[in-house]
Amino acid sequence: MDQSPPAGAEPTRVVFADGMILDCGMALPDMTVAYRTYGTLNAARSNAVLICHALTGDQYVAERHPLTGKPGWWDQVVGPGRPVDTARFFVICANVLGGCMGSTGPRSPRPPGPEVAPGALWGTDFPPITIADMVRAQRRLIDHLGIERLFAVVGGSMGGMQVLEWAARYPDAVFAAVPVATAAYHSAQNIAFNEVGRQAIFADPDWRGGRYWEQDTIPARGLAVARMCAHITYLSEQALSRKFGRRLQGAGTGPASPSQASSLFGDMFEVESYLQHQGSTFVRRFDANSYLTITRAMDYFDLAADHGGDLAAAFAGSRTRFCLASFSSDWLFPTAQSRAIARALNRAGANVSFVEIESDKGHDAFLLDEPDFHRTLAGFLNGCAVHAGIAA
């Protein structure tokens, strides 16, 4: 099997014609997994690193995005000479099940059936999925690529949930695991923010009960509001203050005050303009029903509950080497959540290191230029690679 990435811009896909049984009990009659790879799989097939993406990420981890034209979302982390060094490792990233960049999800054609109109999409009839479903779809891809054991599984936020699920579900298939800025369950506050986003989508009449494609519309306004609300949670208060403060759009650097009333009341604050831009660009690349499906999967995630209420039981006997990282100003997935995972791993007798990176950039820090984090990641992977016998 030729493992080298394709030369063209077409995403790589694999279709599993036998489908997959989901946690909800329903069967997907067939299942496509869209993915990208970087670097070369070595002869021993021992140098594969799986990157797991977050809620609104996708498989374009280290190359120009085909829709937005922007650099890969983890360009600073994955590439030649980067912490996940593609000169050394064979890097795989798959669009999650339920996503909208090629893997089977709400925007996929619905399988033919007696009550299904020709050309119909899944839409909101797409079955609810779990983080574990996403991971089992990735496992199918890894098997397809002929890889028995991943050298490492790495991901932040919802990607980190997948890392934890991989390590718990397939401990022998994961040599090293790096869950970043994540949690072993979604908190009430996290669920609440997701629910606001979902309600904003539901409130948009262009959502049309989830069948918006039939009218050639998208619930752009509702999805933009959902994105704006979520985006605030990705940033720290300090980051927002530093980037925008109380500056008015196009009004120089001074703060706003009523004495500027005539201009003030017609203007908007820079932070408002920024959020509106975040919302309006997001709707061009992301499917609203996928947003509903994936946020729900995050809300369901509770790894301890899946193991009798004891998170340590999820990792009992694990020989995987763990490196956990959190960011000090992340209030969406705060350090306490990572610390709880580290304690559970310690109770399970697992090999774990944990670092809280000082940063004022909030949850988004895991995607940004954070040299301490990048050094930590590179050092951990290099050390593990020596133990795994992977050539430098």
Place this chain on the structure above:
Amino acid sequence: MDQSPPAGAEPTRVVFADGMILDCGMALPDMTVAYRTYGTLNAARSNAVLICHALTGDQYVAERHPLTGKPGWWDQVVGPGRPVDTARFFVICANVLGGCMGSTGPRSPRPPGPEVAPGALWGTDFPPITIADMVRAQRRLIDHLGIERLFAVVGGSMGGMQVLEWAARYPDAVFAAVPVATAAYHSAQNIAFNEVGRQAIFADPDWRGGRYWEQDTIPARGLAVARMCAHITYLSEQALSRKFGRRLQGAGTGPASPSQASSLFGDMFEVESYLQHQGSTFVRRFDANSYLTITRAMDYFDLAADHGGDLAAAFAGSRTRFCLASFSSDWLFPTAQSRAIARALNRAGANVSFVEIESDKGHDAFLLDEPDFHRTLAGFLNGCAVHAGIAA
């Protein structure tokens, strides 16, 4: 002038037929201020306490609300034997300018004019207002009631902004000031959350460009999303976890896990149901255009910017006695904001005490059963009353 509150359920109102010039430069041709009073003004007219309400509050501070039938929003703080003791003090609370409970605002009739249709309301043509405009309207009411100096001005959140504005603008008319859970300016994060709410309202087609009353609709879905988003910011992560955790609606007390998949995917988390309830009940009592107007007023607020960038200058020479209170888990108006006010007051040589109340209830704590806060408030007001010569 008879100062006793009316016996009926009708809100007390005063109409200022000469209107008021607003900070934006526009003139309100007439202005109504709706208010309620509790207790009795003493012969010296020295025992008046003005309560300032928050974004979605109103004048029904200590009595059953005429629309919701619920107890007054500060029933635990204002009443006979309460920290603001109506047996001792004459308590006044006015609906803010721009509000929707009787004071002039977007839902008020638009003054007749050549281009104004008969029966038209202000709607989004209502001029933008500031916290200072709200305070100047309250000052008109106080003058009307024949009160030269307020014994105290007390308020939380946006009410606290009004307290600060009162103390800065009319220092000789405020003997004591109690700004609670507030800030001297709205931060970028605060503005961002308000903007999400506004965009949710704008996105609702039933908003109809702000002229929804013409079609006998209200933007109920958009306003509900705005309320849901805001409501999360009023609670701490701990409070949400304690109240709801990951419990499913009607599913007993256990956490959710995929093994409960068949019931899980049809159910919702309790926190979702709670937020949806918050949203749907809110739209029955609050006007969407008022929400837009008042959130904007909060965003504009920056007391230091109004005084050359120096918050201390706002209070120079003040003889008002200040008592500031914040709550440890309040992340919307965090303690650091109150501390900055206390420092500015100290620089101005003002008489100030400041206490951070330990609470895990978040911003909402100022409205809830917080005995430490209530003791602090009662003690401060009693001490000041002795100095002001108000009989017990």
